[in-house]
Amino acid sequence: MPRLLPRLLKILQDASEPNTLSNGYTRYKKRVSMKNTIPGTPTFTSEGRTHSILLDDANPITEGHLYNRHKSLPPRVRLVKPLQDTGAHDHPREMTDEECEWWSSPYLRMLASPLRECQITRKKLPCDFLIRLAPVRLPASQGVCEQQILVTDGIEHPKFKPRRSTPACYIVCWKDAVPYATSRIPLRKFSQNLIVQPLLSARIGYQLRLRVLQELELLTKRLAAGPLDDPAATVLRRLTRSEWNVVRQTNSIPHKDAVALMVVPPVNQNPETKEKPQPSAQMAIADVVQIDTNSSATSSRRLPPLSILHPVTDDDLGSSLLPDAQAPLYHGLSLFPARPQRAALHKALCKLLDVERRARSRALPASGFSENEKSPRARGDAKGSHAFLLCSNQHTAKRADVVPLAIALWRLRMWEGQAYGSTVETSHWEVDAGWRSSWAEKMY
Template sequence: MDGPAPLGAELYNPQLKMLSSPLRRCILTQKVLPSDMMVRFELTRPPPTPAGPSPRLVCQPAKMMHSRFEDRSQGTTGKGMWVACWRSAVERLAQKGAYKRLHASAAMDPKTIGLKTHSHLVRRVVQETEVMAGRMKGWQGAWIESEDDIPVRRTTREGLEELWQAHVAGTTRRIAAILDLSPLPPSSDASNPSPKVAAFLPTLTNRRIPYFRLAPFFDSVVVHPNSLPIWPKYADDNPTPAADRFLANIRANLDGTISLLQRRLVRRVGPGSTVAALAEPRGEGDLYVLFAPLIDLDPSRYDEAEQAKAEAVVPLIVALIRMRLWTGEGWAAE
């Protein structure tokens, strides 16, 4: 699409949505960036101990959760700072002590602040998956007229190639992102894509479709998954790693949504139709494809159903891009 983006396009394009977020100044570099490409820290006063109130203020990650799950720290002062969404930048900030511009007695532990921020970003991805699933489950049945109206599809390596060919030919909705939920192998380079899909992915110099493998990023999460209310309370001695629980939760939300929308489609078109046959569950796979509108559609002409389908996956992809920025890979690709 040549020329400026249509009015409202930022609602349906993850990159435009991030770039159109409010501008903030990074306290470390003094560069002005869109706030979706940054993380915020706020001064909080720790709760009092038996020895008495804490004399220090602590810088904690803030406003990284979805508003539905936001857990504002008790004692927050509301005074905060922004820094680029990049682990190295945050750890550098803690080491240099630039955060003390907020308050002379402020503290930020360089050994733990990276892990805390990392875990907040992981939780946001899980939260956006749940919110997206809930939003799609509330769609009207009339909105699902074909399989292309389902913005998420589970597939295999072979199925992904077919979807890519349809994407290139323009016969399906545009592929917005690929999620790989495959677990980490016992011993391998965890930073590489899984072998079954690596050969298909675009190279770093020609990355046409964002690809996100979640297991390596989730592997070092430190927050306990009981923080999400939709999960049952696990025993403290449950041996399942938190990362595996997060991945299982994402998979359950995506699978549940796909199954529900496929059943609605079958009821609408009739079980004996060709469309119903295409909507039947396919082979198991670890790859999930997120679809977006065709790139040449004008968002100002969308009806209610088209708007809902267009914006459905955008918040999740934004959370995934922030995850990639945090690792440094996203900045290198810019």
């Protein structure tokens, strides 16, 4: 031991310092495909054989692993450079146009997420429809029994907050189901002294809204890094007043690639302090609870619904066999009740629009428009409205992935209970909320 300690101290001094600017983001190893060529089916009969089956080059008795079938690597949206085939392993291929169109659909991506069992309903659902909960050990003084608390895990983006590797459970993404979590989740399976925090519902809602802002920030960085090669690859655009009037009159979205329409007006100044709120994504949980209490106390003021499904019209599709596609219309006032977060949402959308505007100006020919040249000022109905249209198709998928932002918005919609059906609209994702509430009351 006396000779071991000096060597350990020297190794620790020479070791490189950890990177503190990684925000907890873990870089995963490159996936290697195990797919190989399967030998032909062997014959176990003695007809036509001159030697034993054990002497074959690939006999199924001692070398049975050669007959195991493995999946190939999933295709990628875009390959940076073509890979040379070495023959040892297959290499990832680029997606076809049809696969890229499937990849650009947020609904198919949600349904393709891994299946997990909800501890409340005992149903297996895709994990994008669930909330992950994991136990966390609380600090305790000496002589006090150790306690653990059940907190949310994996709601925020892993680049901002890494996911815990502890055992976890899942509940349905719906705030009305949280009161039944204490009586239904097997808490003793994780720890003898595991408790559920009283502000669990408020924390989940806050983190779901924070995930939307995080996805907007990451999408803006990805769009700013790449050029706009295809004019059809526009991710976000602001509707004009005339286009917004058409949406209000027809209750439909005249864009075939729309996945979300957000109405987010700028936040006005506080009538008491005469100051505008500063955009801030991070908030204290006490402020979130206070905002929820104030909104419930002033429930007499009618707020617009958080989202409304509108059909997406397309003049090119004339078939009556397919059902009409629908896209949600989100109202910023109900989507982000907290004024600092709503101001951060409006600022992030305007920043994303500015990135799109600069990308379009660079894509235009040099003789037509200059980046420093100002466009003519719009007037009347040609002015921009407060409606932001989010699009996703096979062209935008090759430029940047818009689906995580659309999924984050839809998960917030599910959390508020609007994805489970109501008296206004019909949902095909889950049964209606009234049936599920009465069932939960009878069960628990």
